Structures are given as structure tokens and as C-alpha cells.
Amino acid sequence: MSKHWNALEARIREKRATVGIIGLGYVGLPLARAFATAGFHVIGFDLDPMKVQKLNRGESYIRQIPASDIVAMRENRFEATDRFDRLDEADAILVCVPTPLTDAREPDLSYVVNSTHAIAGQLRAGQLIVLESTTYPGTTRKVVLPILDRTDLKVGEDYFLAFSPEREDPGNHTFGLTSIPKVVGGHDAKTTDLAALLYQQIVPSVVKVSAPEVAEACKILENTYRAVNIALVNEMKILYDRMGIDVWEVIDAAKTKPFGFQAFYPGPGLGGHCIPIDPFYLTWVARQYGLSTRFIELAGEVNMSMPGYVAGKVADALNEHGKPVKGSKIAILGMAYKKDVDDPRESPGFELMDLLLNKGASVSYNDPHIPTLPKMRHWPHLKMSSSSLTTEYLAGQDCVLIATEHSAYDWGMIAKNSRLIVDTRNALKNIKEGREKIVRA
Template identity: 45%
Template sequence: MAPKDIASGTPFDLVVVGQGYVGLPLAQAAAGEGLGVAGLDRSQPVVDALNSGTSHIDDISDDELAAMLEQGYRATTDASVQSRAAAVVICVPTPLSDTGGPDLTAVTSAARSVAEHLRPGTLVVLESTTYPGTTDEVVRPILEESGLTAGKDFHLAFSPERVDPGNPVYGIVNTPKVVGGLTPECTATAAAFYSKFIETVVEAAGTREAEMAKLLENTYRHVNIALVNEMAVFCRELGIDLWDAIGLAGTKPFGYQAFYPGPGVGGHCIPIDPNYLSYKVRTLGYPFRFVELAQEINNRMPEYVVNRAMARLNAHGLALSRARVLLLGVTYKPDIADQRESPAEPVAKKLIDAGAEVVYHDPHVAAWSVRGREIERVLEPNAAKADLVVLLTGHREYTPDSLPAGVPVLDTRGSLRGAAGVETL
């Protein structure tokens, strides 16, 4: 069903700036509880697709989007819609710059757009992951160019997004929502707003604490993934089955959480967010050695995978430079189509540089390019011609029966442990 005319002057309870993996599920959760929601995005093709009922993210199906449209949700590129909003939530990307530091271009651009349309009493929330101090030191001054004062004329808060694409258990509604305002009143206002459609809201001492919470969560994961990645390297040299050791350690009911090795880290958080914290620490004159070392270890895993692939082929009397290598899974995590920062790309680049012919299979990715060159897609992996199979993403479709018979396999995810011809990372 097509949405109503967004230019009608109708007020909105919420305008979500950015309709991607964070913004669209947020809009869905709010619309589902009866709030009037508009999704603001700078991409006209994205807006047109959303308004016609076609979703571009894994976590929102076309049927779910149709329900949102029925509930009154509408998408637009018209920034003036923000002038009719009781709350504006900014959910735009915060990638790394070419120098490895924070790139807040999208955040500052969104803040300027909000400032142009800001009205007294509006709640403005930043959800984009960033370094501590951004809400107060970067976003607040831009918003105050409107002539309104944060904490007095309008409410300002930070609330870290906790979206986990493809998670079948935890979504926007049942994942606790952290909110930290510029003032206690700002915090209370933001908490009351989110409580309308989120089950549990947790109030932070302020914006910086809320910003730090997100970075702490992801730095914790980043460092622990690096730990098991490094252990994977030396456990092989020691003749230890690390996967078995992880399972054994996991039987302890306290003091331990399992992390698993892999070909690198991917997604919208782990490869990027800890660098924001490292950047902030460096401004104080300190190195953040845990993060920097974790980054170094995780970044070298694609090279380690290629070295293991070479050794696997050599053991069968084959050279990597003349081998056809089938990559299984090119997304950054199982059972979704999201390819952001996937380690499959650096692995493929290194294989190609070594002279290998690279082909791939992924049930969620119909076309895949590396360095602008389209990689051949195999339709049936168990019937594919290959000298080596490298499993990079553990999609549920990948079972021993999905493997080509008699072809050696390097399993970087432990998905096929114990199967004939399979060697784990």
C-alpha cells in the first residue's frame, strides 16, 4: 500500500534520519506501537523503494515493510519533515576516514539539517556510534546554530544503537536501550520517548557515558576475537584442537564467555568502532595498546588464511598460483546478505594476487566484485570444479553434503569440523 502524502503537513512523533540497518528497524518498532513515523534518507532510490514496499535490509521483509506503510510510516528525502517532528533520531553511518580516524561527515551533515528545522521542545537523539564527547562537542554546537539552546530550548541525548543483523532472538524492542542526555531532564525525556516502544530503557549518567558504553561493548568483542585468532595460529603449531578447547572452557558456568577464531572481523561495528575509542585516547597523548594490537592481529588473519590455503594445496601437490579456489560465503556473518567490511574481500584479493583463480558461492549474494572485477558465482557448490574449498562464512546451507567430493576444504569457522577432507583454521 502506498503511503499517504508526506507533504500534507501532518505532524510526526518521530523522524528517523537514515533508513539503513539501524534506522529502518527503529522506525518499524516505533510505528508498530502506533507512533507517527517518517523515515528521512538522502537516497531517492531507497526512499522510492521503501514507499513502494521493497525493503533493502535483511531484518525487514517486504511484508513487514507493507505493515509499516499500513501503520502510516512513510519515507522521504524532504528534510523539512523534521520541523514537524516531536523527536528526531539520527542514525547515519560513521565510517573510518582514509587515515583511519573518525569520519563524522554524515553526522555533521545530519545535525546541520536538523538545526535548519529545529523547533523548541524537540527531542534530538544521536544513535550513530562515535567517540565520547561527540554529542556535546560536535552535535550540540551545530544544533545551537539554530538560535536554540540545548538542555533549555530543546532536548539532546545519545543512545547507542545495538542492532545485530540477522539475530532471531534480540531486536530493537527487546534489547535494553541505553540513553544519556545532556542534562537530567534531557535523559528523562529521551527515556520516556523510547519507553513508548522499547521494553527496557537504561538511563546513563550523561551523553559521554552512553557513548562509551557502545565502544566498550565492541572493544570487548574486538579484543577477545583477537585473542582466539592469535591462539588459533599457535595452537595449530602445538598440535592442539582449539575448537575442542573452547568447547571445554565453555562448560564452566561462570567467568568465561566463548569467542571463536575466523578469517578476520567484519560488519558495521567490530572493525570500526574500537578505532573511534583509540582515536579519542590518542588525543590525550596515550596509545590504546589493547585496541591497536587487536586490530593488528585481526587484520592479519586474511593473510594467515591464504597461507593455510597454500599449505593445504601443497599437501596435495598443487600450487596456489595454478589453483581454482572456491570461497563459500562472502558476507560478514551467517545467514544474512550484509557484506560490510567482510573479511572475504581481503582473502580474495590475496588469493588473486598469489595467482589463484577465485570463484565463490553465497546463497545471499547474487553478484560479487573484488577490485571492480566480477567474481564467478558457482550455483551448486557440491558440483563445482575446484582444487580447494575455503569456507569463510558459516551459512546454514553449508553442510558436508554441500561440498564437492574429493576436494580438500579449509574451514575458517569450525562449521564443518569432523567432516571428511575438512581442516579447520
């Protein structure tokens, strides 16, 4: 054990360590809150000056983190900054930046690489660096480490490097950051111990693994497992729909089995920061090793096809009512990728909107959590504000498309006042009156 390891271990154990977090989004901000609540001095780093200003004023921009929590964090010595030359002030630096896909569906590690260069520019002895961004196995050792090694400092002696995958699930009130076990894999065993000690201050348990690659692969497996099973029920939905069988009733019946089955549910497509993206990281790295992950790639194709399938169901439903898609008024309910969150990342609602607009429809939307559509990387041309969900608005639509089943929606009112409804989420399962208007998709 080096003197730097001993000194940092003592600072963490005594909560004298300063925790720096790069990226103050849906992963980084809850992490900052957890460490600030635990009594650590936390510095949050972000390139967005608006986020920095809001946080330093005690304001929040994420629905599940109220402003009162930000105020409490500020009182516990939390501060936000866009000055990355202050990275040397942190004893532990946790990297929580996006890892999207390129247009060719290959890993885009530019945020990770740029963050690592910023760290390398300020790296000093006695710092722990932990990458949390979801990525393919080998990123920590083959992408991050070579950049940090360009300094005169030696990994494992002067500074310490680890990977610990984020497991944040926006909108989940049962499991949050401080109630989910944390997986940690360090560059060496003593680094794993150091990173584990840090996370033990905020989570119920830490699972130590033998290397960063194991921790990276763990997160990819978790999300690929979900993506594959969602693809299965999406394919089942298409088949059972053609057979005249209610897939939702089938799933409800199957999940009564107390073993060997876990319920997954179909939808209009995948959304969120992980499931639509992570399996493609795995298929990409598999090709680097000369392998084809055909099963995973097929699941990706099925899930990516769902917005097109839903748009086709909307066209069929309108046709049954003697209306073409072109010129029809269509309202999309829910632009967030899942219920009761304000997170639009990779939401299928954007592709649905784009598909229907390209077919000539007049498309609007309502989402109580997303008052204005943010600028999306793949859909920068979609600029719109949420329409008021009034009886007049609903009655004026040729079709209402339910893309996200927010709890705030009054489904009885929606069913009563809409002419035609395409329901992708089984949101209207308990509606008795007006069922003749409902088409499941």
C-alpha cells in the first residue's frame, strides 16, 4: 500500500474527502445528493452553465429531485461549477457522462474521453477516479487508463482507477441509489477496496469484482437481459394481435407462475439512457473479437421496429374510420420514455411523432412532465409545446395515441372525450365505457 492509498483511505473513512462528480444529469445529480447527505464536501462539474447556475441558486431541473433537496445539499457544502480546472480539488472523481451511439450505431465515447482529458490535465497524487458511465468491457483499461498514464503519475501507487456501473432508475420509488447494491471493479485489488469504501458511505452493500472489465460487463448484461426479454414480448404482441389473443392477459396469466418466469411488457419502442443503447455496445465490441452476437442484434431489430409497427396500427385504425393519416389530427399522450418521469432520452415518442408527421398528419402532444420538447440529437426539428389536455382538445383529435401511461392522466375522461384511441401501454384496461373506441397496439 502506498502512502497515497493510506492517506486517501483515511480521508474517506473520516469523511474529509472531497467528492467531485462530472456530469450532473439523471445519474450524477442523485449521486451528488447521496454524498452530500452523507456529509462529504461535493463539487459537481458540468459544461451546462444553466444547470450550474440553477443548482447554486438552490433550484432543481430534475423532477424526482425537489428544490428542497438542492437547498439541503447546498447547506451541506455542495457546489456546482463549469470550471474543470478545479478537478484537482477533488479526492475522488466520479465520471457520470453520456455514452450514446453514433449514427452508425457504434459507441460514442467522446464525453468519456473529453472528461478523462480534463482529469488528466489536473491529475495529482492521491486521487481516486471512478468511471460510472455505461460502456463496453475494456473501456476503463484501454481508453481511460492510457490517457491518465500520459502524466508522470503511476496508477495503483499515485492515483487509483476503478469502474462502478450506475444503476439509477428514474421514477422508481421502490429502489433508489441508496438502496441498491453497488458493483465495483478496480485496476487492482487495493483500488477496489478503496472505491468500495467510498461507496459504502452511501449504499447498503458493495459487490467487489476482480477487474473493471467484470463490472463493465455486468452492467451490459443487466440491460441486454431486459432488452432481449422486451423484444420477446414485443414480438409476441405482434403475433398474438394477429391471432386475436390479448397479449396483456397472456402475460398476467403467465406471471402467476411462482418460478421460472419474469413479466416484461410490450410497448411502442425502447427508451431511456441504457436499454436502447447498451446492447449495441456489446455487439460492437463482439465484432472487435471476431464474433457476431446474432441473438442480441435480432432483439435490437425487433425493438427498433416497434415505432413503425405502432404508426401502422394508427393508420389502420384511422382507415377503419374512413380517414387517411394525411390531414388527420393525432395527439400523442406522453413524450417521456417511461411513466411519471420528465426524462425524454431515447423516447419512442419522438420517432412516432416524426413518422406520423412524415405521413402528413397534424401531430400535437401532451405530457404533464415535459412542457416543451427539448432539442434531441436525432430529432432536432421537432419543436413543440405540450397542449392542454381539455375535453375540447381531445374531441378535436381524429386519433389519440397513448405512448406513455403517466399516473396524472384521467383515463376515464380521456376515453369519454376521444373519438379514437390507440393504446400502446394497456393504460385503458379498466375502462368499461367507450371500449369500442380503443385499439390496442
